[in-house]
Amino acid sequence: MEITFLGTGVAIPQKNRVQSGVLVRLEEKPLLIDCGSGVLNRFPDAGVSHTEVDTVLLSHLHLDHVADLHPLIKANWLRGNTSMKIYGPEGTEEWFSKVIDAYEYLQEEVDVDIIELVPGKEFTPEEFDCEISCTAATHSVPTLAYRVTGEDGEFVYSADTEPSRDVMDLAAEADLLIHECSFPSGMKVTNHTTPSSLADILEEYNNEIGSICLTHFYPEMRGHEREAVHRLKEYFEGEVIIAEDLMKLEL
DSSP, rough: OOEEEEOOOSSSOTTTTOEEEEEETTEEEEEEOOOOOOOOTHHHTTTGGGGGEEEEEEEOOOHHTTTTHHHHHHHHHHOOOOOEEEEEEHHHHHHHHHTTTTOHHHHTTTEEEEOOOOTTOOOOOOOOEEEEEEEOOOOOSSOOEEEEEEEEEEEEESSSSOHHHHHHHHHHHHEEEEEEEEHHHHHHHHSSOOHHHHHHHGGGGTOOOOOEEEOOOOOGGOOOOHHHHHHTTTTOOOOOOOOOTEEEEOO
C-alpha cells in the first residue's frame, strides 16, 4: 500500500502546500481521499494519471477538501473516463448536485454515483481489495474519519477534527494515523488540532498506533514543525512524520 500526499495545506495559499488530498494505491488501483484546490495539478508531479481515479472518499464538504472534485470529473471526461463513485458524509449528494447543475453540458456526459455514509459504516468499494470503516470527527460540519484496511496494512485519516476519542479508537492497532495538526501549541482553537491538544489524548493510545503523520497545516504552523514532533514524542514512542506535498509512505 502506497500513500501519496497530494496536498497538505488548507484554504489559505502557501508555498509548496496545496489543499487537502491523499492518494492511496492499493495494489494497482488508486483511491483518492479528499480533493481540495490544487490537488488535480499534483497528479503529474506524483507520476499518476488522474484518469486512473474513479473512486473518491470525501471527509467533509469544506472547499479546501472538495474544490477540485468537479474539475477532476471534467478532466477525466475530457480523456474519455466518465464514471465516478463518491463516498461522503450526509449532504454530499445535495452539494454535488447543486454544483454540477451549473454545468449542464457536463451533467449530461458523466455518470456519478454518490453514496452517503453514516458513522460506523463499514464497506468495500467495488474493484478494491480493502475494507473501509468510518467514524464521526469533531468539526464544524458533518465530518468522517476513515480507516482503510488492505493486505499490506491499515491506516486512519482523521480529516479535520479536534482530538477525538472516536477517531483515536478507530486508529487503535493501525499501522499509521494521518492526523490533522492545523495550528501550533499555545493557540486557542476549536474544530482543529494543535500538537499539545493531540498529545493530551495520545498518551492514552501510545502503544496502540504504529506511526503518526501530521498534515493540514495553516501558515501559523510554519517554523513549528520540529516543535510539534518533539511535543508528541513526549507521549508517543512511534515515529512522528511531518507530511509534505508529494511525499510518499509505504505500508
